[in-house]
Amino acid sequence: MRLSEEAHRIKDEFVAMVSHELRTPLTSIAGFADTLVESWKELPDEEVDEFLGIINRQSMYLGDLVEDVLVIPRLEADRLRFHPELFDLGDLLADVSKMVFPTGGKKSAVVSLPDGVRVRADRRRVQQVIRNLMENAQKYGGDQVMVEGFVLGDQYLIVISDNGPGVPDEETQRVFDNFEQVSKGDTREATGIGLGLPIARRLARAMGGEVWYERRFPTGARFCFSLPLRRRAVMGEEDVPEVVDLDATASVELGDDSVLAN
Numbered sequence: 001m002r003l004s005e006e007a008h009r010i011k012d013e014f015v016a017m018v019s020h021e022l023r024t025p026l027t028s029i030a031g032f033a034d035t036l037v038e039s040w041k042e043l044p045d046e047e048v049d050e051f052l053g054i055i056n057r058q059s060m061y062l063g064d065l066v067e068d069v070l071v072i073p074r075l076e077a078d079r080l081r082f083h084p085e086l087f088d089l090g091d092l093l094a095d096v097s098k099m100v101f102p103t104g105g106k107k108s109a110v111v112s113l114p115d116g117v118r119v120r121a122d123r124r125r126v127q128q129v130i131r132n133l134m135e136n137a138q139k140y141g142g143d144q145v146m147v148e149g150f151v152l153g154d155q156y157l158i159v160i161s162d163n164g165p166g167v168p169d170e171e172t173q174r175v176f177d178n179f180e181q182v183s184k185g186d187t188r189e190a191t192g193i194g195l196g197l198p199i200a201r202r203l204a205r206a207m208g209g210e211v212w213y214e215r216r217f218p219t220g221a222r223f224c225f226s227l228p229l230r231r232r233a234v235m236g237e238e239d240v241p242e243v244v245d246l247d248a249t250a251s252v253e254l255g256d257d258s259v260l261a262n
Contacts, residue, residue: 142164210226
């Protein structure tokens with residue numbers, strides 16, 4: 001009985017959070033769209049561009065929110081398919097950074113990555129992991145956000161760090177639980193439904209990697225996203241590289257080195 005009551009409580013809280021998160025951008029989109037429909041000929045071009053930019057950003061936020069809600073049951077049912085493709089990791093990080101930290105916003109992020117890092121993985125899912133980690137830094141971190149990528153032993157590591165208050169010791173594992181937020185209730189300042197970090201971790205694990213939290217010295221947070229790597233043996237000029245194209249496999253190319261996920 002208690003389990004049933006708890007399940008209903010969690011469901012009701014989830015529906016309330018999702019309804020709130022959907023209502024806010026929808027109201028914004030509807031308001032600016034109505035203004036453009038009624039007065040776009042009289043508005044200055046700069047104001048029209050500003051309104052269109054807001055509509056575009058809020059629409060992308062809605063799409064991301066719906067995707068986050070849908071991906072959890074697919075992961076739990078082992079029905080989420082991965083579609084690897086070759087892409088430039090630096091370009092992806094820059095694109096996500098511009099989306100999460102738009103020009104003129106209160107916070108900005110610095111992306112530091114060696115040139116020419118190419119990844120063979122599911123671009124959409126890698127982007128989803130990184131987006132959720134960046135959005136977490138944007139919501140809860142300080143005013144300095146750094147995004148770095150590098151090889152560490154048998155892993156390729158992407159680290160999103162900030163100079164904010166960090167995560168309290170008692171919350172470091174709970175932040176990866178569904179619907180958990182460090183700040184809760186009607187007084188919480190940040191938006192979201194508490195799925196970003198658990199989704200990032202589950203997607204990373206489904207791709208053979210991991211997401212975890214570390215303290216940043218002297219203050220702040222470091223959220224790390226890794227993929228397991230093994231270096232290819234050096235091949236002769238006549239050897240043909242083996243193409244590894246499994247669902248949850250990623251490969252990283254760094255100059256002449258090639259690193260493949262196990």
